[in-house]
Amino acid sequence: MNANLPKTNAPGGDYVPVIVHGGIAYVSGQLPRRGDELLFKGKVGAEVDLATAQRAAAVCAELCLAALADAVGSLDRVAQILRITGYVASAPGFVQQSQVMNGASEVFVAHLGEKGRHARTSVGVAELPRGAPVELDIIAAIRTGE
Amino acid sequence: MNANLPKTNAPGGDYVPVIVHGGIAYVSGQLPRRGDELLFKGKVGAEVDLATAQRAAAVCAELCLAALADAVGSLDRVAQILRITGYVASAPGFVQQSQVMNGASEVFVAHLGEKGRHARTSVGVAELPRGAPVELDIIAAIRTGE
Amino acid sequence: MNANLPKTNAPGGDYVPVIVHGGIAYVSGQLPRRGDELLFKGKVGAEVDLATAQRAAAVCAELCLAALADAVGSLDRVAQILRITGYVASAPGFVQQSQVMNGASEVFVAHLGEKGRHARTSVGVAELPRGAPVELDIIAAIRTGE
Numbered sequence: 011m012n013a014n015l016p017k018t019n020a021p022g023g024d025y026v027p028v029i030v031h032g033g034i035a036y037v038s039g040q041l042p043r044r045g046d047e048l049l050f051k052g053k054v055g056a057e058v059d060l061a062t063a064q065r066a067a068a069v070c071a072e073l074c075l076a077a078l079a080d081a082v083g084s085l086d087r088v089a090q091i092l093r094i095t096g097y098v099a100s101a102p103g104f105v106q107q108s109q110v111m112n113g114a115s116e117v118f119v120a121h122l123g124e125k126g127r128h129a130r131t132s133v134g135v136a137e138l139p140r141g142a143p144v145e146l147d148i149i150a151a152i153r154t155g156e
Numbered sequence: 157m158n159a160n161l162p163k164t165n166a167p168g169g170d171y172v173p174v175i176v177h178g179g180i181a182y183v184s185g186q187l188p189r190r191g192d193e194l195l196f197k198g199k200v201g202a203e204v205d206l207a208t209a210q211r212a213a214a215v216c217a218e219l220c221l222a223a224l225a226d227a228v229g230s231l232d233r234v235a236q237i238l239r240i241t242g243y244v245a246s247a248p249g250f251v252q253q254s255q256v257m258n259g260a261s262e263v264f265v266a267h268l269g270e271k272g273r274h275a276r277t278s279v280g281v282a283e284l285p286r287g288a289p290v291e292l293d294i295i296a297a298i299r300t301g302e
Numbered sequence: 303m304n305a306n307l308p309k310t311n312a313p314g315g316d317y318v319p320v321i322v323h324g325g326i327a328y329v330s331g332q333l334p335r336r337g338d339e340l341l342f343k344g345k346v347g348a349e350v351d352l353a354t355a356q357r358a359a360a361v362c363a364e365l366c367l368a369a370l371a372d373a374v375g376s377l378d379r380v381a382q383i384l385r386i387t388g389y390v391a392s393a394p395g396f397v398q399q400s401q402v403m404n405g406a407s408e409v410f411v412a413h414l415g416e417k418g419r420h421a422r423t424s425v426g427v428a429e430l431p432r433g434a435p436v437e438l439d440i441i442a443a444i445r446t447g448e
Contacts (some may be wrong), residue, residue, distance in 0.1 A: 013421030013442050019443050021422075022400045023403060023422065024404045024407040025386075025420055025422035026421060027421070027422065028421060029385065029419070029420060030384075031381070031382050031443045032326075033178065033260050036421040036446065038422050053326055076278075087318070092175050092180075092182050093175065093424070096170075097425045099426075100279075102282075102283070103283070104283055105284065105285055105287045106285070107285045108169045108285040109169065111169060112169045112170045115169060115170040115171050127175070127185040128172065128182075129171060129172060129173070129174060130185065130390075131184060131241070131287075132169070132185060132285055133185070133243045133281050133282060133284060134281055134282050134283030134291075135282055135427055135428070136426050136428040137282070137392040137395070137396055137397055137399065137425075138425060139398070139400040139424055139426075140400075141397045146365070147385075147387075147421075149182070149385075150176065151177045151438040179370055196361055207346070237321075238321050239321065239328040239441075241439075246428050248429070249429070250429055251432055252431070253314045253430070253431045254431040258315045261316040261317050261425055273317070273318050273321070274318065275319070275439075276313075276315065276317035276319055276330050276331065277389075277437065277439040278315070278340040279331070279427050279431075279437060280391075280427055280428050280431075282427070
């Protein structure tokens with residue numbers, strides 16, 4: 011059941027959305043876009059405020075889950091979200107990267123419960139592809155066999 | 157024996173300090189703080205000089221080890237530090253991120269010897285949560301069974 | 303056969319080029335350098351244009367593969383490139399990090415075919431060690447046994 015997940019996007023370059031190997035899935039960095047349309051744009055702390063950045067982070071998280079579900083068939087096969095890394099395009103002096111990424115973290119727990127809990131790193135970067143305010147990648151464990 | 161390691165900090169958001177799965181531990185990004193008090197603040201190359209940044213990196217490394225020990229019971233169960241990623245909040249023109257992170261790398265080797273040797277990536281970012289000069293996350297292999 | 307790969311560089315700090323554990327290789331962040339000589343320098347979007355940055359990214363990718371081949375004996379033992387993370391030192395307003403990293407992605411596919419396809423994250427950072435325009439790290443699966 012992948013209800014309430016957005017449609018996945020084609021990769022923005024010469025890579026694949028997800029690689030699964032040995033029960034671990036590596037999901038490519040997701041921007042908050044729908045197809046070629048970037049849904050949020052600009053630096054957090056300048057053009058983009060905290061609440062908007064949290065919504066952008068939530069979209070990135072949903073796209074990570076959608077890519078994962080596409081790759082392994084269903085979110086039911088996710089054993090555990092392991093780590094998420096959140097990159098926040100930050101205006102000078104903006105230091106609430108962790109609050110921004112709470113918008114992403116909540117999505118994983120909402121969809122997966124305990125299996126959605128994760129280690130996390132949040133950093134503030136200079137620029138992100140296409141001018142996005144947030145980018146997110148994840149590593150997840152996948153149930154194999156049965 | 158987790159002697160000489162600092163007390164772990166509560167996560168700064170909706171995530172967990174460490175996820176262990178399949179013998180691999182993912183430790184969340186650690187800032188150089190004691191509880192809610194940030195021990196170092198500012199950009200490296202501006203408010204924070206190289207030697208101070210190395211000390212901040214060392215604190216982050218100790219906090220990674222403390223979180224790891226808390227999660228698996230003891231550092232004795234660490235089989236190998238695999239990768240560390242160091243994020244250095246960098247003033248324009250500061251390019252000694254690798255020297256900063258030597259302050260962290262030495263901590264892993266001091267506590268774990270050969271098991272503390274690791275692959276490393278060091279980058280200079282625009283901003284870090286709370287205005288920290290350094291953030292560090294790690295991946296480690298954990299001995300299972302016996 | 304590691305033909306056409308550059309000579310590996312000594313690490314720029316207290317770490318090792320590659321850690322292999324449990325069939326997974328973690329390769330340290332690679333800068334586009336030959337020994338102590340940085341082959342490209344400056345911010346992408348300012349001193350370094352897109353085409354030059356793509357060549358720098360390709361050099362980083364070749365150095366990742368060279369380090370991997372050194373660590374495991376031969377690229378023949380690579381089962382799959384899993385994830386690559388590309389850090390692009392970006393001038394303000396430069397948002398083509400993904401295009402830059404296509405220069406790296408192509409190298410993996412050129413050397414390894416399907417096994418070279420990978421998940422990818424590309425971000426724009428403030429500064430990189432030594433003033434490099436691009437840094438790249440990778441995670442790869444290694445064939446074990448036989």
